[in-house]
Amino acid sequence: MKTKINQLINFFLPEKFKNDTGNRRKAIIVIFIFIFVSILILAMWISTRNLSSSNEFPYGMALLITVLSLFVFRKKGSFYLSGHLLGMLVFIFLFPVSLYTGGLFSDDALWLLLGPVLAFFAGNKWTGLIWSSMTMMALGYLYYLEINATESYVKDSLIFDPNYYITSLLFLFFMILGVMFIYENEKTKLIAELGSKRKLLENYNQELEGVVKERTKSLRDSNVKLQRSNSDLEQFAYVASHDLQEPLRMVGNFVQLLEEEYKDKVDATGKSYINFAVDGVTRMSTLIEELLQYSRVGRKGLEVEKTDLNKVLGEKISDLSLLIKNKNVQIDFPQLPTINCIPSQIGMVFYNLINNGIKFNHSKNPKIEINYNETPTHWWFSVKDNGIGIEKKYQEQIFELFKRLHAKEDYSGTGIGLSICKKIIEHHQGELKIESEIGKGSVFKFSIIKEFKQME
Amino acid sequence: MGLPVEILLVEDNEGDIILTKKAFEKGKIMNRLHVVKNGLDALDFLYKRNGFEDAPRPDLILLDLNMPKMNGQQVLEDIKQNDDLKMIPVIILTTSNADEDILKSYKLQASSYIRKPVDFKQFGQVIQTLQDYWFTIVKFPAKE
Numbered sequence: 001m002k003t004k005i006n007q008l009i010n011f012f013l014p015e016k017f018k019n020d021t022g023n024r025r026k027a028i029i030v031i032f033i034f035i036f037v038s039i040l041i042l043a044m045w046i047s048t049r050n051l052s053s054s055n056e057f058p059y060g061m062a063l064l065i066t067v068l069s070l071f072v073f074r075k076k077g078s079f080y081l082s083g084h085l086l087g088m089l090v091f092i093f094l095f096p097v098s099l100y101t102g103g104l105f106s107d108d109a110l111w112l113l114l115g116p117v118l119a120f121f122a123g124n125k126w127t128g129l130i131w132s133s134m135t136m137m138a139l140g141y142l143y144y145l146e147i148n149a150t151e152s153y154v155k156d157s158l159i160f161d162p163n164y165y166i167t168s169l170l171f172l173f174f175m176i177l178g179v180m181f182i183y184e185n186e187k188t189k190l191i192a193e194l195g196s197k198r199k200l201l202e203n204y205n206q207e208l209e210g211v212v213k214e215r216t217k218s219l220r221d222s223n224v225k226l227q228r229s230n231s232d233l234e235q236f237a238y239v240a241s242h243d244l245q246e247p248l249r250m251v252g253n254f255v256q257l258l259e260e261e262y263k264d265k266v267d268a269t270g271k272s273y274i275n276f277a278v279d280g281v282t283r284m285s286t287l288i289e290e291l292l293q294y295s296r297v298g299r300k301g302l303e304v305e306k307t308d309l310n311k312v313l314g315e316k317i318s319d320l321s322l323l324i325k326n327k328n329v330q331i332d333f334p335q336l337p338t339i340n341c342i343p344s345q346i347g348m349v350f351y352n353l354i355n356n357g358i359k360f361n362h363s364k365n366p367k368i369e370i371n372y373n374e375t376p377t378h379w380w381f382s383v384k385d386n387g388i389g390i391e392k393k394y395q396e397q398i399f400e401l402f403k404r405l406h407a408k409e410d411y412s413g414t415g416i417g418l419s420i421c422k423k424i425i426e427h428h429q430g431e432l433k434i435e436s437e438i439g440k441g442s443v444f445k446f447s448i449i450k451e452f453k454q455m456e
Numbered sequence: 457m458g459l460p461v462e463i464l465l466v467e468d469n470e471g472d473i474i475l476t477k478k479a480f481e482k483g484k485i486m487n488r489l490h491v492v493k494n495g496l497d498a499l500d501f502l503y504k505r506n507g508f509e510d511a512p513r514p515d516l517i518l519l520d521l522n523m524p525k526m527n528g529q530q531v532l533e534d535i536k537q538n539d540d541l542k543m544i545p546v547i548i549l550t551t552s553n554a555d556e557d558i559l560k561s562y563k564l565q566a567s568s569y570i571r572k573p574v575d576f577k578q579f580g581q582v583i584q585t586l587q588d589y590w591f592t593i594v595k596f597p598a599k600e
Binding site for chain 1: 471472475478522
């Protein structure tokens with residue numbers, strides 16, 4: 001007998017609840033209720049047929065619906081759906097009965113409350129609430145019929161009828177009990193869930209903290225390394241500027257001293273050799289100097305100042321005054337703004353661009369035009385010349401370190417100037433661009449961020 | 457200017473000493489160049505002690521920054537704290553053109569700053585300018 005029941009239960013148990021102990025128990029209860037209701041209907045059907053007095057209730061249909069519901073549960077495994085079906089079954093079976101057998105105050109009406117209760121327990125609180133309201137509407141309807149049918153009776157004795165009070169109070173009691181039960185149930189479930197979530201969260205937090213600690217440590221390590229390599233670099237720059245220059249100076253100076261002190265003994269060839277030596281040394285010295293300038297861009301120590309660019313540009317033009325005079329250069333610029341920048345560096349950019357504009361220029365009247373405009377975030381400056389211009393394919397390359405497009409004999413220079421400019425402008429969080437046409441001249445455009453602050 | 461100008465050169469590099477001497481030889485002004493090779497000797501010279509008892513008080517000090525034992529910076533700091541010595545103009549000689557080196561020199565109240573050039577002709581010119589400037593235009597406090 002027991003194995004038979006087990007087999008039956010297992011047959012109707014939805015696949016997904018077979019390994020889920022919590023839901024499995026609930027599913028078994030639902031199956032039991034369905035089977036119980038089926039047997040009940042069958043029993044009533046048989047018993048009323050034997051009485052053969054009234055056969056108005058569609059027992060066959062009810063049985064069919066119940067058994068079908070059982071199969072639906074088996075297939076779908078949904079408590080929500082089965083709760084609805086149970087509520088509906090009770091409603092379909094009992095509502096018509098209570099209509100015929102005495103209305104609101106009959107026992108059949110009381111049984112209507114079974115619908116929401118089953119829906120609560122077999123389904124969930126939403127199915128319970130839906131069927132509670134359905135039942136209440138039905139009861140309201142019954143009450144309405146009652147009032148109409150027995151108006152005179154109600155007038156005389158409704159107030160003293162204990163049946164009325166018992167039914168109403170019981171109804172209320174069941175409602176409150178159901179709601180409280182669901183509320184408590186949900187609360188404990190929620191609390192349990194919350195607890196497990198919090199535990200999970202704490203675990204995550206701990207994990208995260210570990211990761212953060214690890215990252216912080218590695219960040220600190222690389223920071224230390226970076227600082228060390230930075231100070232190495234500075235040490236190198238210092239060595240380069242002092243110790244590399246020293247021997248160069250010795251060579252240059254003493255070769256010249258040799259020339260001077262032994263004038264009579266050195267012939268023209270010897271003098272030209274000496275000139276080569278001095279020239280080489282001078283160029284090397286310039287190279288070292290410019291490399292140092294390049295490496296110093298972006299280093300701490302130089303102050304960002306509110307800078308009057310008219311003053312900066314004026315100084316640079318006066319530095320170039322000899323060249324400007326010799327090559328008959330015309331330089332035009334409007335009243336320039338006062339901006340936040342590192343003045344010595346921006347001065348160097350202007351110097352290099354103007355110098356290039358004059359150097360790479362064969363025009364009889366070399367012309368340099370400086371202009372500016374602004375966007376909400378940046379200042380834009382342009383330095384335009386009427387020089388030899390640069391072919392499109394070389395326009396990117398000219399900003400590379402040591403990149404020269406011309407032989408040293410044609411145009412002097414180390415090939416560092418524009419690289420320094422680019423690095424300075426990048427340090428000022430701007431852009432350095434070139435627009436150029438061969439034979440017509442070049443326009444160098446650069447921007448400087450308005451809210452410039454020295455990076456830490 | 458009948459008396460020779462007394463110049464103290466504080467420099468450890470033999471080559472630079474010769475070059476400076478040569479440059480001053482070409483100068484129009486009569487001068488006596490005294491050479492010491494480190495900061496400690498420079499101070500001994502200025503304070504007339506430890507073998508420099510007969511040293512004259514220099515009219516001008518040419519000071520190299522990079523030296524063993526005691527570097528130019530320390531010498532300058534010492535000089536500027538002494539009420540008597542701080543009147544002597546000090547010119548810093550340096551190889552580097554770095555902004556911070558120049559700034560450092562001026563912070564220590566050096567009177568001027570000269571970058572040692574690679575080109576001797578240029579160096580000669582620089583020394584010439586220096587002589588013209590310091591011994592013709594600038595008037596020093598009268599010697600006793």
